[in-house]
Amino acid sequence: xxxxxxxxxxxxxxxxxxxxxxxxxxxxxxxxxxxxxxxxxxxxxxxxxxxxxxxxxxxxxxxxxxxxxxxxxxxxxxxxxxxxxxxxxxxxxxxxxxxxxxxxxxxxxxxxxxxxxxxxxxxxxxxxxxxxxxxxxxxxxxxxxxxxxxxxxxxxxxxxxxxxxxxx
Amino acid sequence: xxxxxxxxxxxxxxxxxxxxxxxxxxxxxxxxxxxxxxxxxxxxxxxxxxxxxxxxxxxxxxxxxxxxxxxxxxxxxxxxxxxxxxxxxxxxxxxxxxxxxxxxxxxxxxxxxxxxxxxxxxxxxxxxxxxxxxxxxxxxxxxxxxxxxxxxxxxxxxxxxxxxxxxxxxxxxxxxxxxxxxxxxxxxxxxxxxxxxxxxxxxxxxxxxxxxxxxxxxxxxxxxxxx
Numbered sequence: 162x163x164x165x166x167x168x169x170x171x172x173x174x175x176x177x178x179x180x181x182x183x184x185x186x187x188x189x190x191x192x193x194x195x196x197x198x199x200x201x202x203x204x205x206x207x208x209x210x211x212x213x214x215x216x217x218x219x220x221x222x223x224x225x226x227x228x229x230x231x232x233x234x235x236x237x238x239x240x241x242x243x244x245x246x247x248x249x250x251x252x253x254x255x256x257x258x259x260x261x262x263x264x265x266x267x268x269x270x271x272x273x274x275x276x277x278x279x280x281x282x283x284x285x286x287x288x289x290x291x292x293x294x295x296x297x298x299x300x301x302x303x304x305x306x307x308x309x310x311x312x313x314x315x316x317x318x319x320x321x322x323x324x325x326x327x328x329x
Numbered sequence: 330x331x332x333x334x335x336x337x338x339x340x341x342x343x344x345x346x347x348x349x350x351x352x353x354x355x356x357x358x359x360x361x362x363x364x365x366x367x368x369x370x371x372x373x374x375x376x377x378x379x380x381x382x383x384x385x386x387x388x389x390x391x392x393x394x395x396x397x398x399x400x401x402x403x404x405x406x407x408x409x410x411x412x413x414x415x416x417x418x419x420x421x422x423x424x425x426x427x428x429x430x431x432x433x434x435x436x437x438x439x440x441x442x443x444x445x446x447x448x449x450x451x452x453x454x455x456x457x458x459x460x461x462x463x464x465x466x467x468x469x470x471x472x473x474x475x476x477x478x479x480x481x482x483x484x485x486x487x488x489x490x491x492x493x494x495x496x497x498x499x500x501x502x503x504x505x506x507x508x509x510x511x512x513x514x515x516x517x518x519x520x521x522x523x524x525x526x527x528x529x530x531x532x533x534x535x536x537x538x539x540x541x542x543x544x545x546x547x548x549x550x551x552x553x554x555x556x
Contacts, residue, residue: 163448164439170427242423245384246484247412247440249405323384327423 164252172260176235179264182228186221186268187275190303193217194276195283197295210295214302221306225265229257229314240318241326250319257315258308265307269300334360334492334524335381339390342376349548350376353390356542360491363518363525365535368544374528375420377544378496381526382417383407394492412440416485420497422477424469424484431456431465434484441488455483459513475506482510486517493517495527499534511537 197210233240240253273296335358340351350373358364366374379385380392383399391398395414399407411417416437424433434452443451456462459479469477478498485493495514499507515537518525527538535541 163445167436167439174427239425239427242425243436244408245382245411245417245419245423246437247408249408249440251405252440324379327384327419 168252168256168259171236171256172263176232178228178231178235179260182225182261182264183268183271185224185228186265186303186307187271189217189220189224189306190269190272190299191275191279193302194273194295194299195279197299198276198280210298214298217299218302218306218309221265221268221303222310225261225307225310226313227310228264229261229311230317232260233257233314233318237321237326238329240321241323241329244321244323245327253319253321254315257318258311261311261314262304262307265310266304269303269307272303273299333357333393334362334395335526336393336396337380337390338393340380340387340392341389342373342380342385343388347549350544351390352545352548354544358524358526360524361518361522362540363515363538364527365538365541366526366528366544367530367535367541369546370530371547372544373547374544375496378417378419378494378526378528381492382411382415382494384411408440412437412442413488414491416488416490416493418478418481418485418493418495418498420500422481424477424480426469429466429468430461430472430480433469433480434487437484437488443488451487452483455487456480459483460509475502478502478506479510482513489521489523491523493523493525495525495529497529497531498527499529499531507531507533 193213193216196213240256243253276299277296335356337354337356340354340356342350344350366377368374376385380387380399381394383392383394383402386400391400393399394410397410399410402410425436428436431452434455435448438448438451453462453465456465459482461476461479461483464472464476469480472480482495482498485495493514498514499510502510511534514525514527517523525538527534529535
């Protein structure tokens with residue numbers, strides 16, 4: 162076993178909180194894609210898309226940080242033991258940030274696929290409008306949200322009081 | 330002249346406003362010495378182990394390990410010292426349930442930067458030494474408490490640390506397991522000339538050490554309790 166194996170062991174452990182993160186991110190990104198693909202008839206379309214993307218970014222970031230916080234709560238003692246054995250803050254941050262990016266990234270991809278399917282279905286009621294740029298933009302929003310949400314938790318995880326966590 | 334392994338000066342540790350430990354403790358542990366820290370429950374034996382390992386910090390005073398004041402080092406430097414130079418065995422063993430026995434033993438070797446081949450070889454060797462090589466692929470929840478403690482000791486010794494910290498390593502173990510562990514600890518100190526600080530309430534274990542440091546009762550701040 163090496164550091165990568167150890168990280169992988171923690172990242173691949175998908176529990177309820179990770180599943181909720183994936184589903185939540187997918188729903189947010191799908192809604193973002195559907196909404197952004199149909200700019201209002203009047204007014205500035207790019208401002209509207211920016212507002213929708215910002216909302217999606219915030220929702221994904223908050224959701225991912227909540228899910229990762231719950232994961233951190235469950236893994237507090239293990240993190241404390243790793244730190245006690247000499248793992249640096251960087252190792253702990255990598256575990257949480259990688260997992261957040263994986264969960265958010267997976268959710269974003271599923272969300273884009275769902276969004277595209279919904280837009281095609283809605284074609285019956287109007288002209289679908291999604292381009293490669295819009296899909297890439299939506300994936301970027303999802304990934305950025307995952308990084309922002311994960312980074313907050315990763316920093317908190319790396320600053321846990323080791324003595325308190327291993328005493329629990 | 331070589332620095333002491335552990336040098337503690339004017340140590341005070343306060344918990345909340347009510348409990349004060351150590352009362353300005355001064356102690357020195359020389360390289361290759363085997364010291365037993367004894368004292369009543371609540372005297373601060375585990376806290377002292379935490380302070381020496383850099384997991385906790387004194388309220389007053391200084392704790393120097395290998396000539397370095399731990400509270401003045403960066404967190405990554407303290408982690409590096411723990412990974413390479415200090416082996417710790419805690420009362421609750423602290424094995425990770427997700428990892429197999431051999432993977433648990435490999436953990437400190439990962440953080441100390443050993444190569445893949447070394448990690449496998451050293452971890453297998455340590456398990457052979459404690460007689461658990463046949464159980465190397467099992468998970469901790471399938472082991473007895475004695476075996477778990479042995480794995481924790483093997484893990485602490487895996488990096489061949491210059492300083493071994495043991496916190497009640499034989500609590501809730503049967504006599505035969507304790508008898509098997511004692512020569513291992515004595516040999517590590519005597520044959521390998523490694524420093525051992527052992528926190529224990531066991532007289533049998535304390536007798537192994539070349540010196541005993543007895544901690545006093547914790548000081549209770551009465552005004553704070555009443556206030």
